Amino acid sequence: MLIKRALLLTLAASTLAVTGCSTSVTETPDAKPSAATEGVTKYPVSLENCGKTYTFTEAPKRVVVMNGGSVGEVSSLIALGVADRVVANAQSYGASDVPDRAAAIEAIPTGKFTPNSLQDIPREAMLGQHPDLVISTGGGGFAADQGFATREELAAAGANTYVPRANCGVTGAVTGTPTIEDSYALLRDLGTIFDVPGRAERLVADSQRAIADTAGRVAGQPKKNVLLVFPGMGMGDSSDFSAIAAGGIWNDVIDKAGAVNPFNRADGTTFVTISKEQLAVTPIDGLVVVNYRSPDIDAVAERILAQFPQWTATKTNNYAVLADSIYLGPSNDVAVRHIAKLVHPEQFR
Template sequence: MSAKRALLATAAAFACLTATACVTTTNAATSPGGGAASGYPVTISNCGKDYTFNTAPSRVVVMNGGSVAEVSSMLALGLGDRIIANAQSYGASDVPGRVDEIAKLPTGGVKLNDMMDIPREAMIGLRPDFVISTYDGGFRPEAGFATRDDLRAVGANSYAPASSCLGVGKVSGTPSIADSYQLLRDLGKIFGVGDRAERLIAESERRIATMTAKVKDLPKQKVMLIIPGMAMGGEFSSVGGNGIWNDIFAKAGAENAFAGVTDDIFANLSREQVAAADVDALLVVNFMSQDPDADARKLLDQFPQWDAARTKRYVVLSDSIYFGPSNDVAVERLARAVHPEAF
């Protein structure tokens, strides 16, 4: 696969990171914190099929799909020891120690395919009891992946966010931080650690509420989000459109400078559109960049008419701006960047 095609595949996968996991659950007994006590079996419905867990999974495979939301959620819930093979990595994180935690996880010795993911025969050979994919395309037979039925036949349940039920790159509704919380809750139910999930969610909600209270009466700052290392066409084809980041912006006292330009995850803009926009602050997403700060400065130098260029106001984020367990980090860092007067 060429570098350009690899980036396109990654971008398509990122488009699936912002939707709620399509899960309903039933179990025999639950603890007050929401986790299973001795109450297995637990049954979930995911993308139209039911999956029953008689015990918490112990041989988990996490597919790539261009995400770290799933593996990061597993780690945040203290479930890293259940993973026998992880294909997700990003190389950067806004959470101290997260990159090293992910790097230490087993890979299962798998030779990844051209999409940098786990092919069918290798997947079956891992003997998993639970496979997590970022998107339903991770179970496509035409792409050489093990199907959900293949996995069920060897005793493995499977899971993917609900956006994949609609097709690759499509999202259901407006992506929000609540979707990230749903992923934590789903995994909490599946693994019987719902109490841990609820504690993580409550702490995230508390931190976000604190930030929102500090900036709620201040003017909304217009922010342009761009991923310099992930151009999918033109120079400005990876500008943030309808993504989870818009909810993060709102809670940080900001708004997307290109709100309404597209219903897609990313906007593909002309240089003229970018030059004419009101941009109070720049958010550069670190995607395989050697120097994201230099990327930010280069963009600010190109558009000296922006308020962001005059004030040199920008922030670099990585995984926290996406679907995953760390959106509170993004809210805090963005709020401090766009409203320093509040801190």
């Protein structure tokens, strides 16, 4: 479990890395639509991803999704209605903020591979899946020195590869400020690749409307301090405070909820360890704990609050449990609303 916990943070950091890479799409006219698609993407379509160009002659049919430390990519495929193309999925949290999504993820084939030490798909197992598209949370998913099939090897085997445009870097170092717009970019890219751009735009529009509604409710209200904690998930440190959210997409989520992360960092640091002494003197109005296969996440939240009776959050037992909606993916609007209701409940009565 320690390896898995460490992996989650490593890959979550990669999920949030903004490296300045971009994805552009060039369509060629006179393509024939495939069944079960919208017939809008004109194949062949060329997509530039992380400095390389990939050409799709049709919507992918044998997709492999890497990185157990993320669910943003597989959740996006589910939301777009194309998860039936996945032949091997390594992504799973065991929990979701969207009803039935965790069960939908569990129902996707896993490929029955033996994971490597990073709990991911090693080179030979990957090639044995005969994919036509491999999706990785970050550029490191194709690193040969980590035992993965490279993008070049996969191309030679007939597979295109894709990394969310914000995550092209191998190291996962954050060099920008990830926002909800990166989630929309992921949806739009996959919508183009799978010939469901209309579905992607509807998902984006629905999210934008939901977030605008929530932001409108809390507009003009005092910004409240929200502490976002990944309990017991620190690298080699199982304490409650070894992995506290610093720089990441969640800061955009928190901001749109009418709140602020008191430990927001703009220097490329994704997670920080905060001492109990510093936490004690930081006013906290609401606590958000991230559930990753916790046997009793509510007990964890209550344990954290009990250590800081001076917090407003403790005096009102004010906490929320979230799982996947704070990350890159199709459901950031869910997290925005949950956090807004946590710290501005009077605006939702």
